Amino acid sequence: MIRMLLIGCFYQTIELEHALADIERSGIDRRHILAVGMDQSGQPAPEALQSDAIEMGAGWATAFAVIGVAAGFGLAWGPIVWGLIGTAAGFGTGWCIHRFRHRGGARSGRAASPPEVTVIVQCPSDKSDAVRSVMYRCGALSVGTNRGP
Amino acid sequence: MTNTLPQRRYPMTRMSLLGLTYTSVPRPAMVAWWSAAFPGFGHFILNQYARGVLLTLTEVVINKLSGLNEAIVYTFCGRFADATAAVDENLAFGYAAIYLFAIWDSYRSSKSQGRLRALSRTEPQPIRRMLVHPLEVQYIERKKPQTALFYSILFPGLGQLFNHRFCLAFYLMFLWWSFIWTSHALSACLELLYGSVSRSTAMLSAHWLMFMPSVIGGAAYHAYRGTNEQNKLFREEQRAYLEKTYGRTEIAIFTESG
Numbered sequence A: 001m002i003r004m005l006l007i008g009c010f011y012q013t014i015e016l017e018h019a020l021a022d023i024e025r026s027g028i029d030r031r032h033i034l035a036v037g038m039d040q041s042g043q044p045a046p047e048a049l050q051s052d053a054i055e056m057g058a059g060w061a062t063a064f065a066v067i068g069v070a071a072g073f074g075l076a077w078g079p080i081v082w083g084l085i086g087t088a089a090g091f092g093t094g095w096c097i098h099r100f101r102h103r104g105g106a107r108s109g110r111a112a113s114p115p116e117v118t119v120i121v122q123c124p125s126d127k128s129d130a131v132r133s134v135m136y137r138c139g140a141l142s143v144g145t146n147r148g149p
Numbered sequence B: 001m002t003n004t005l006p007q008r009r010y011p012m013t014r015m016s017l018l019g020l021t022y023t024s025v026p027r028p029a030m031v032a033w034w035s036a037a038f039p040g041f042g043h044f045i046l047n048q049y050a051r052g053v054l055l056t057l058t059e060v061v062i063n064k065l066s067g068l069n070e071a072i073v074y075t076f077c078g079r080f081a082d083a084t085a086a087v088d089e090n091l092a093f094g095y096a097a098i099y100l101f102a103i104w105d106s107y108r109s110s111k112s113q114g115r116l117r118a119l120s121r122t123e124p125q126p127i128r129r130m131l132v133h134p135l136e137v138q139y140i141e142r143k144k145p146q147t148a149l150f151y152s153i154l155f156p157g158l159g160q161l162f163n164h165r166f167c168l169a170f171y172l173m174f175l176w177w178s179f180i181w182t183s184h185a186l187s188a189c190l191e192l193l194y195g196s197v198s199r200s201t202a203m204l205s206a207h208w209l210m211f212m213p214s215v216i217g218g219a220a221y222h223a224y225r226g227t228n229e230q231n232k233l234f235r236e237e238q239r240a241y242l243e244k245t246y247g248r249t250e251i252a253i254f255t256e257s258g
Helices: A016-026 A053-072 A078-101 A127-138 B028-037 B039-047 B049-066 B069-074 B080-086 B088-121 B145-154 B158-162 B165-181 B184-196 B196-201 B210-248
Strands: A003-010 A033-037 A118-124 A140-148 B015-017 B019-022 B130-133 B137-138
Touching: A003 A016, A003 A127, A003 B028, A003 B158, A003 B210, A016 A033, A016 A118, A016 A127, A016 B137, A033 B210, A053 A078, A053 B028, A053 B145, A053 B210, A078 B196, A118 A127, A118 B210, A127 A140, A127 B019, B015 B130, B019 B210, B028 B039, B028 B088, B028 B210, B039 B088, B039 B158, B039 B184, B039 B196, B039 B210, B049 B069, B049 B088, B069 B080, B069 B165, B130 B210, B145 B158, B145 B210, B184 B196
Parallel strands: none
Antiparallel strands: A003 A118, A003 A140, A033 A118, B015 B019, B130 B137
């Protein structure tokens, strides 16, 4: 019997755990499954201070909205319109400040989020189709097959 | 059963009936700003919910009694004499003291929590995935933070409900209902669309309307950030599980040759 290698790329979701459970249920021993979490280059540490453009936008939008509402009571268009204008202007300001500060850092143009886990399964060739279809059904981004050693 | 586990000096997360509570590492300046927008909201971001709720209630009551929001509106409209007359001088000093303390305390706590969390990294600890409680089923899941933001803007509190923080969710919804009710914001919006601007402005209660931007902004920020934090904890927990369960393997990729 030829032993094959199946390699699947996944995001970290609950479906991934379904995939691994289904592969085990199909008769593959746990010792023949390997799952490796992948790190991205330049990924900040979990403790690193972070705020993204939306967070900055929300902060500034609130500040400008408060001013817009307060000043709007004395202006022709009233507090609601000025509050909304303030919200939009504030969000734009916060968004731009964040983008300006982080330009050249973590690129926004980077390829859409890369896979987070690689799963390698060693299985007899008659089971490879079943394992592959489990992987695809449970959200694998891509699956590769190797005829084994 | 949990009593038999050794107590860690620096626990990082705790799952309970009320949802997932964790030490948080937000930017101190951001936390200080949310405290300034609405005292208590900075503490919500730091997962200090009890004192956050008490601070927001203090803010609503004392602001109402002292007439501060009216004074802010007069100030921004250039009517400084009216602003001075609107404030109750008996309450102004205490209000300012509590307001400034809330800003400073949340700024300081944000830094402390960052240090505590860094220390909890030195003692590896499991993150609880799920809790079945007689009243609730609580669990960590991976979700889109934009969804939390969207529902918070639709109605503040829904983003927290999305994040399984149901008590805070209903507290924020209660605040928002009372502000809609007392400020007449929605009927003023309709008047603005179908009637005249001056009648719409006359309908509004300046005092109650002034609370609303901070509540909706703070709730949206808290929900968005909360989803992101829970996603990180979900990934961390899952990676530890995968490492433990599928990390030791007998797969031979290369044939051994002697």
